[in-house]
Every structure is written in C-alpha cells, then in structure tokens.
Ligand code: HEM
C-alpha cells in the first residue's frame with residue numbers, strides 16, 4: 500500500500516491494486532464465456548444449469564471485487580496518467596470500464612430479481628430478490644445486460660491494445676506498472692520493428 504504521508508503519486512500500482520485488476524480480468528473472462536456458451540450442451544440440461552449458476556456466482560464475485568477496487572481507489576494514490584489527450588483518453592476509458600462493470604453486474608442481478616429468484620453464491624449464501632420487478636420486461640433487462648457485457652469486451656479490447664502499444668511501440672513503463680512482482684516482460688524488437696514499418700507505410704500512403 501502506498502505511504503499515505505507521501506504526496507507524490509507512486510510509480511507503480513501496489514499489490515492490492517494489481518491483484519484486484521487481474522482478478523477482475525480473469526473473472527470477467529470466465530463469466531462472459533459461461534454466459535455466451537451456456538447452451539453448448541443443449542438447452543435445459545445439467546451442464547446449462549451448472550454454467551448458469553456458476554455465471555451468477557462468479558458475476559457476484561466480480562461485483563464484490565469492483566467494490567473493493569473502488570474503495571482502494573478512493574483511499575490510495577494511483578500512478579499518474581500521461582499528460583494531454585492520450586492521458587485523458589486512458590482516464591476516460593478506465594471510468595467507462597468501472598461504469599460498465601457495475602452496470603453489467605447490476606443488470607444481471609435485476610434479471611434474476613425480475614423472475615423473483617434469489618441468487619446463490621455456490622450454495623454458501625443467497626442474495627434474496629429484494630424488490631418486485633414484475634412490471635419490467637425480462638427481455639429488455641437481459642438485452643441491456645448483454646449490451647453492457649459486450650461493451651466491456653469492446654472497451655477492454657481497446658484498453659489491452661493500448662497497453663501493448665505502450666509496451667512494444669512506445670517502449671515505456673505503462674504496462675509494467677500493472678505487472679505483478681515488478682516482472683520485466685520481454686520487448687520483442689521484431690514486433691516493434693514490424694509496427695514501426697506499418698506506421699511508416701501508413702504515413703506514406705496517407706496524403707497528410
Ligand atoms: C461482469 C459480470 C457479467 C458478465 C460479463 C455477464 C455476461 C453475460 C452474457 C454475455 C450473457 C449472455 C447473454 C445472452 O445470451 O442473451 C449473460 C446472460 C445472463 N446473465 Fe450475466 N454477466 C455478468 C454478471 C451477471 C450477474 C451478477 C448475474 C446475476 C446474478 C447475471 C445474470 C445473467 C442472466 C440471468 C443471464 C441470462 C441467461 C440465464 O438465465 O442464465 N449475470 N451474462
């Protein structure tokens with residue numbers, strides 16, 4: 500955890516922030532795949548029920564980790580964003596990701612409450628249906644849930660591409676500050692050269 504007495508922003512994310520970040524990434528990947536592939540073994544079978552209940556439980560875990568992450572964010576200093584438009588875009592992207600994560604989990608819970616179902620967390624405890632939402636359309640809630648989940652996938656795609664671009668092309672420390680144990684990821688010269696060549700070709704082709 501960063502020293503609360505120091506006023507300077509830290510150079511890297513601390514251990515809790517890194518754990519929360521990669522835990523959300525893994526959980527969201529698993530929850531998304533379970534949601535999309537729930538019918539692979541046919542409709543109504545044991546596999547579908549297992550995938551759905553695991554989807555709900557891991558989805559609740561995403562919600563809990565996001566809340567912990569936001570508490571960390573409010574009480575600790577994060578590394579600074581870059582100056583200018585690029586830094587502003589990164590900051591906006593992070594805010595959009597937090598909003599989409601909260602919206603996806605909340606809408607998923609509302610879909611279940613709409614049906615009057617309590618949500619079980621691996622049989623350990625249940626989140627009861629707290630409000631009667633029978634006046635809302637299940638179809639609309641589910642479409643909004645899926646829309647937000649797909650939004651996460653798209654924004655994360657851009658976010659991950661930006662992180663890799665920083666690492667391989669700009670060759671700065673942005674990706675390293677979210678990597679555990681200060682591990683130094685190799686930077687392939689070949690990838691850097693390939694991207695640099697593509698950039699030059701694009702620049703020559705465009706009448707700018
Ligand atoms: C970030 C976390 C989540 C992601 C990325 C996610 C993603 C998805 C996706 C991609 C689908 C498939 C949509 C479709 O085929 O129409 C889906 C379905 C669904 N999700 Fe989620 N979801 C999340 C969390 C939750 C939570 C917390 C709940 C409720 C506890 C939930 C409840 C549902 C329900 C009820 C469905 C419809 C299928 C079914 O009845 O199982 N989701 N979700």
Ligand code: HEM
Nearest residue numbers: 523524527572577578589593596597655659662673674677
């Ligand atoms: C579901 C997947 C992911 C989600 C939801 C996510 C979300 C976020 C959020 C919200 C932040 C801002 C942290 C903060 O300051 O509060 C962040 C930072 C970061 N993420 Fe991700 N991320 C995901 C996947 C990835 C992947 C795959 C990579 C790398 C390829 C990555 C690399 C980074 C880096 C390097 C930062 C620090 C950026 C900076 O210091 O400006 N993330 N991520």
